Structures are given as structure tokens and as C-alpha cells.
Amino acid sequence: MTGRRRGFWWMLAGIVIAVAVGFCAWFARDLFLAPSVLKPGEGYTDPLGVTYTVVSREVLDELPDGSSGTIRPVAGAVFLRYTVAVDNFVYVEQDDRSTICSFELLSASGDVWEDKANYDPMRDRICRLDSDEITPSQQVVASFEVPEQLVDQAVGLISNTVTYGLFPVISPAR
């Protein structure tokens, strides 16, 4: 191969490798994506037209335990209870991501707190699918136990069923 022809093949190889690297970067996008943060009180409408809006955030020292008693957070922690309004809810067979309205609480450091079922068990934590007719508008709650000194670091809710970064952070109006 002459130098010129060799240069041509190297250039072509460079292009193919660049495309492959581009694919790798796209494939690993989850690792680089930071979710966009919506304005406080703003709702997010997903591709199916379902709108999620945080209507309230409460800081609580106790939550009902489902019978007649209450559960308390560990010393130095509080419960944060978010209520989310879900509008135009649709149930799509084969696509569970749009139909389970459950959330995690995102911290400023990018870590998350999980909603646990034993916090406030009597309230709906996922969208209701069991009625004869799917309720287009409903409310779900998500409760988190958070150390008091980290409460200010709680940014807002993200979906725990949609790929990280693709569901924006929603938070209540101030």
C-alpha cells in the first residue's frame, strides 16, 4: 500500500471507529445523564400523555402504620411525604413503565431514597388498575425516611420505573 492509499484506509478506519465509539457513548448514556429539574409545581407529561404533578410535600414525625398505631422515624430522621396528582392516566398493555406511578426521592448528590411499603401502608403508592374503569385522575403518595440534616438536600421525585435521567425531577410549588 502506498502512503497515500494507506492514509485513505486509516481515515476510513477512523470514521468507522468513531461511529462505534459514538454508539458506545449513546449506549452508556444512562451513566452520564443527569435528570432535568422542572420548576417547583410544574407537572411532567410523558409520551403517553400522562401528567405527573407534585401537589404537596409534608415533613412528618410519624406516619400511620395501617392499623390504629403509628410508626416513627429513627432518632434524628423525619418522614417526607409527597403527594402526586396523576392525570390522563392510561393503562397500556405490554408497557408497565407508564402504568406504575412509583417514585424515588433524588438528593442533590445524585443518590436516591426509596419509598418503602411499610411507610404509610394504607395510601395508594401506585396507580390504581383494579377498578372496572381506569381512573383518569388519581393521587398517589410516596413517603421517605430522611436524616434531618439532609432534608434540604432532597431535590424532588423521579420515577423508579423509567430509565434514570429520562424522567425529569418534579417537586411541589413553593
Added chain:
Amino acid sequence: MSFARAWWGQLTDLTSQTLRVWWQVLPKILIAWVSGWLVYRVALTLTAPIQETHPWLTVAIFSCGLVTQLAAIIIAIRIAGQPAGLWETLPARAAAIGRDEPLLKVVSLSLLPFVGVYSVFNGINEATYQLFVHGALESSTVLNPQSATTVLDPTTARQRLTIGAVLVASYLLRRGLEAAAERTGRWAFGLGGALVEGFFSVVLIFGGSRMLGDLGIWLRERVFYGWLLEGKDWLLGILASLHIAIPAFLSWLWQAWTLHLWPLITDAMLAPLLWLAVTGLVFGTYTLSAAELWEKGRQDGFAGPWSRRSRRLARLESRGLSASRGSQTVVLEFVEIFVGDLEARIIPFVQSLRHVLRVGLPFMGAFILLYSLVSAIQPLSYLLMRDLIGGNVFAFWFRVQPPLDLLSGMLGEPLRISLLAVAMTLTLSAVQRSDSSPAAAAHQQAQLAVPPPTRGWPSIGQLVSAIALTLACILAAGALTKASDSPADTDLRWAAPGETVDLLAGQPMRVTGLDSGTWLEIRGTASPGLVTEAIFLGIDVEMTSRARPVGSIRCELRAAGRDGNPLVVESPVDGHFLTPQLGFTERVRVVFERPVDGLAGSRLHCKPMGFYLAYEPEVVFDLGIDEALQTQLASNAAGMVVPDPQFEVAR
């Protein structure tokens, strides 16, 4: 020339020529290989959301990707053959035919042996796992019986029937497309034929390997198999009557063969030879094809199916005037179905393998060693990059694996492909010289370092040194293959007694205490079922989440078993998981049941809970249990309390 010198000469010749070819065609090989890799990866990604809803479409897309990747390797080998001097090595007529053979035809004919060889070396398991993982991450249920991976893994009669029907349909479609390509000369039909061939090969090898496994199980359940076992026992009984140690020796021999020798042969010897044989096929089916055998068979009265087919065709030719065109076509097509594929695909492959083995032990030893060395570049560079990054959770590795795979492949594959092209060229040149006139052979010998296959009997000394050196090459190649075969699947972080170690950054863990007892009181309730004649060992583990890169952590005990081999001990009690939320510390007591003399040297292993294979972090706590502490713990006959997990805000 002594054997060692011949071996060394061929090793240096193979190395220098491989490096020369590699440097000359590196950009072209990279274009081919990276393109194939890219199509395969894109195909895998495309299958992810449709694996449950469209399983056969998934298989079609997946096979297209896999076939494209293999076709890219075939093209790269053809590219490397040019500077390796392959066409100059072959007789002019064969070179012209081989060089002019359409690439699509070469790809189409090479695919089945390629997929077959690929499957021999665990390629199927790896590809199926990749497919499964891509689908599982997108799926709502991992074990949907309709998903693509289960379609390729038939377990019921109906599934097997479906696989059979798909195979027949794709075979007929392929023949139709090939016929259309021959009649019209349009490349699109040829491409379609090659893709359908790929689909056919993937389904045949994937589904077929499962069905072969099932056939083995079915055979073992037959009465006939029981007779065989009885026969074996009867024979062993007779041998034992001759000498009591014979059955044990035979058993040891069988174990050594199945556990050590056979894996060594397949990994170290079979892989390079089969790949070289496939390479021969890539360089044009004519040069190594059955056509050569066919002609020889006709001239020499060659025995076997060839002569039978020859006679059948001759009979057909003699009936030509009386037989209708339609009946001729039907009979010829019928014969073609059963013999044509064998002739076009398998026989050249066997021919190629025969040529490789004919060249002699020095060449084989040198090639096997070099092939293992070159093949180890890809996995070893992958492992090196993985170790540099450090253990992480599956979600991380799933996203990071493609660039690592790409980079390690770009480092290793061009060299492997160049070596295959060079080795095939040297093989063919040696075979040609052995078949040509003495003058021509002398002329070619002066140009090339590899001697023709030797004839006549070597001396005893030569034979011993040849066998010893070849065995050394095989053992070295086996060791290299084993070393590059993922030595550890977790990133171990060792913790001395009392030491705190991060599982991942921001997740420190430590063992805070040990306890023991002969019965358990779990969360304030004494359970009569949880009483032991051995001893319960309680280990208090504490973990803090300052960051929360990992969800649930699972711990298990590793101890020495009765036979001295390591033993994994599961906890008999629920609650041996740690799941501290961000900003909290969690303490749990994990409990294991052990013999009173089986505590010393025990270690606690804690790692993230995961459903899929990944290079994850794993903390290994040395519990510091020596003989004295073991005696102390074992003497505790009281009950042991297992409290609920305790949480507090991290300080």
C-alpha cells in the same frame, strides 16, 4: 535440522510474517472487524424491546447481527490473505478461481462451519446470555416463556416441532434465493441467501445443541443405557478380580481425561486448528474443495458417498434420453439436498483440517503456541481494563462493557486474523510443495521457510523431542487460555479483623462482633425449630450509606468443609441482607450453623445482590477465628438473640 530448530524457525517465521501482515492491512482489518462488531451490537440493542412480543423477529435480527460479525471476520481473513502471499502460493488456476469467487458466496459457504466452530468454544452461551440480558433489562418479566431465548432453547415437543418447521422453511427459502441469485445474477438475492443461511445456522446450532443435550438425557433414561451400565459394572468386576486397583485406576484415568486433558485439548489445540481449518474455507472453496477429491475419486475409484453419487449421476446421465427434464430436476435436487451441503461446506473444512495436520508437528506446535498468545490479548486486555476500573454493579457494567469489548477486540482480533491468514498460507505452501515436482519444491523451499510435510520415519530421538516440544507447546497454550479465561468474577476487598472497608465509595462496612449459641431467639421469640447440636455463629455487621451506589447487600460464610475444600454456608435465618438508605447506618446479625470444630478460618463474604453476572465488589471479612476463639465460641451452650435490623442516622 533438529526438531527444536525447525520449531523455532517456524515460530519466528510465523511471528515476523504475522506482524508484517498485521501492519500492512491493519486499517482494512479494523474497518471490517469494527463494522461487524457495530452491526452485532446494534442488532442486540434493537432486539431488547421486542424479545417478548416478537421472538422470531428477535432471532432473525440477532442472527443477522451475529452473521454480520462473523462475515466481517471472514472478510478480514480474506483481506489479510493478500499480503500473506496466499494467491502467489496457490497454483495459478486455483488462485484465479479462489480470488474471483464472489465474496457473498464465500460468506454463505463459510457461515455454517463458522457458526459451528463458534459454538464449540462457548460462543453460543455467550451470545445467548448477551441476548437474554438485553431482553431482561427491558422486560417486565424475565422468564416469559415466549421470549426469544426460550424459543432458541426448546424444551417441549411443540417447541421442537416449531424449530424443525422453521429450519425446513428457512432451508427452502435459502435454496430458492440461491437459485434466483444464480439465474438472475442479482447480488440482492445472494445477500438474502447469505442472511437466511445465517438465520438457518443460528437456529440449527442453537436449537440443535439443546436438542442434542435432550437426546443424551433421553438415552440415559432408556433401559438400553441401564444395560450398558450393567455391562460396564460386569467388566469392572472382572478387572477387579485381576487386580483390585484396576477399577480405581480407570476411574482416575477417566476423571483426568474429562476434567483436565479434554478441556486442555479443546482449549489449547482444537481451537487454533479448527479456526485454521475454517480459514482455509474462507480462501475459496475451490482450493480446498471436494471438487479436487471428486476428480481424484472419479479417477482412482474413490470409495464412499462420492463414488455412490458419481454412479447415481452416471446412471441418471445414461437415462438422460428417456428421463423427463422434470424427473431429472427432482432427483438431482433431492441428491443435492443431502449431499450438496456436505460437499460445499463440510468436506472443504475436513480437507482444510487434513492439510493443517499434514504439515507436521514443528509447525503445529509453533502455531498452537502463537495462536494462544495472540488470542489471549483480547481477554487479557479486557480483564486489565476491568481491574483498573474496579468492581461495580451490573447496571454499570452493562453500559461499560461495549467500549471495553470494542477496545480489547481492536487490540487482539487484527493480530489473530493476520496469524490465521499467514498460517494458512504457510500450510498451503507446504502442502503444495509436497505435492509438486522436486525442482518446483526446491524453488519454493528457497522462498519459504516452512518445509514440506516430512515423509519417512524419524529417528527415536527426533520423535521423542518432537512429542515433548509439541506437548510443551500445548500445555503452555492451555495455561495461557486458562489465564485469560476470567480468573475472578468479583473484585475482592479484604478486611482484617476489626477493619472497616468500603464496598463502594461511600459505603463503609465492618464486622463489629461475634456471638454463638445452640438455640436462637429471633426478634424476641424463641423458636423450637432453631436448635442445633452443632453451633450457631452470629456475626454483627454494620454498614453506612454516605452515598448509595448499591442497593441490597447479601452476606454468606465461607469455611473449610470436611474434605478441606472451601464451603459456602447459607444463613438459616431470614434477614441477612443489608439495605441502609442514604444517610443511615444499619446493623444486622447474620447467623450461620456450623460444626463446633468448623469455625476456625471462616470468612464472611458480602456483595451486592444481583441477578446477572457482573464484576461486582465483594468485601471479605477475616473473622479472626483461631483455634482458641473457636473453642470459646463452641463452648457457649446458651441461646443467641437475633434482633431486628437496627438503624440510626449516620454520624
